[in-house]
Amino acid sequence: MTHWFHRNPLKATAPVSFNYYGVAAGPPASKICNDLRTSRARLLELFTDLSCNPEMMKNAADSYFSLLQGFINSLDESTQESKLRYIQNFKWTDTLQGHVPSAQQDAVFELISMGFNVALWYTKYASRLAGKENITEDEAKEVHRSLKIAAGIFKHLKESHIPKLITPAEKGRDLEARLIEAYIIQCQAEAQEVTIARAIELKHAPGLIAALAYETANFYQKADHTLSSLEPAYSAKWRKYLHLKMCFYTAYAYCYHGQTLLASDKCGEAIRSLQEAEKLYAKAEALCKEYGETKGPGPTVKPSGHLFFRKLGNLVKNTLEKCQRENGFM
8 A cells, every 4th residue: 555644854964074183183083083074974965865775874874873972972981971072063954944054062963963864764765665556565564664763763862862952952943842752753653554554455354444543643633733832834734744644544444433333234323434534534635735735844745646545535435335325225
């Protein structure tokens, strides 16, 4: 089953030379600085390289972050921070607020910002893979795994590194708690979409699919609520996506709940459930149009024309007709 996911743009950053004349004295220190520069440049290249796979990304990220640790943690493994932590200024843009950069002279800020981009890369990799027409079982597992990794990175940054910043995260910026939490929940919801698609393919009980769809809709509702206090100019398009996915999966839940009721010969209740699914699908369709017309970070697409969306419309229509026929016989 093919999927469609909204994606915000990657963060951009200013080049860093890691040239510390008079500080990095001697060949070993110069080599470390050179390795930092090349490993950072390599990681940034991979973010936009369509041939990059998770193994390549992990190796490149590990290479850079292992070197960067020398600027954060003391080399004698004490609890003290490195004396180099505040030696370099780092600049990063924002996924929502575009080209307006934030700058901090702090290696922890660099670790968090680069880690954020690594997590975003995993979500974008999952989205590319999930958007294929005939996604295989192994590819579906890879999508699910990538979204789980992304959620784990966002969560780790939020809990272990962002609290260590000397300058607190600015409101409405990527490193602020509301945004990080929304990214985490969205990853969880999209991973569950893959689970639902697999359950449908394996013809699991409609009751199970309905329960999973309802839980997924709640994830999207929670993510939308997390962003509700943000400036609409930056968050409107993202929130349209979360809202339409909430309506879409609630419609899914009602559709499969209707199938469960029909199997129990509760035709009247099944029809009411399918009619509710029909209303929610129509609402999701209207939100798809609004999403396409809303300005803001993210792709310019028409979700209502996507295969994943059209399939549900046909399923709701056919199931409702079946319920009405069964009811007519009774």
